[in-house]
Amino acid sequence: MDKKPCKSEEVEVRKGPWTMEEDLILINYIANHGEGVWNSLAKAAGLKRTGKSCRLRWLNYLRPDVRRGNITQEEQFLIMELHAKWGNRWSKIAKQLPGRTDNEIKNYWRTRIQKHMNKPAEVCYSNQSDCELLLDQQASSSQLPCNSTHADFMETSYSPLSSFNHCNNIESFYEQHQQQQQQQQMMIESPSNHEDHYWNMEDIWSMQILNGD
DNA sequence: AAACTGACCAACCGCATTTGC
């Protein structure tokens, strides 16, 4: 992997995708010591990552309350509403969608919504009334009435995943996790040429399921 | 089957803000 020597001290800094081992170390460390003070956390945990990288990994992927899976129509509706109100304030928008990260919303906006907005035939809102028109169109095709509020959505359609209790039996989880991966590997008979062990979305989901959801 | 293309998303980078001394 890409490694750069640091200016002041010759410390290796890992970049690129996180391995399962690194994730395990980070989860374990935070389970025991809590999050925060990321630079010293990274050092204390023995991770060759920057504090920034650890924080990002934790917030966007490893946090137990991160909600994976497709953005629902109701969430899309809410994102569009909030973006019309606040612009590219992704973290602010993300706070209104529990379990979703600013990075995820930002990516979603750019790859899905913005793409459609650029099409000339579609409504591109430049003011509030245009936006409301678009939102009404969205809402009419969803389960929520067009005058639904954020609170309506939250009460009716959002059910947060129960947090996994990562303090307790994380080691046994990993044993199960690895066994599952091996079984899946055998089933699909796909040659694995990765030297590192990478996580995928399903791993995180199964983590939450295994821990009592 | 191979090459190409576009969509998606994890992770990095740089800058702004906050915090602690």
Place this chain on the structure above:
DNA sequence: TGCAAATGCGGTTGGTCAGTT
């Protein structure tokens, strides 16, 4: 009050994969 370090945020990049030619 000023400075350095830590943190937070938004923009961007690069890798992967699925679909198409």
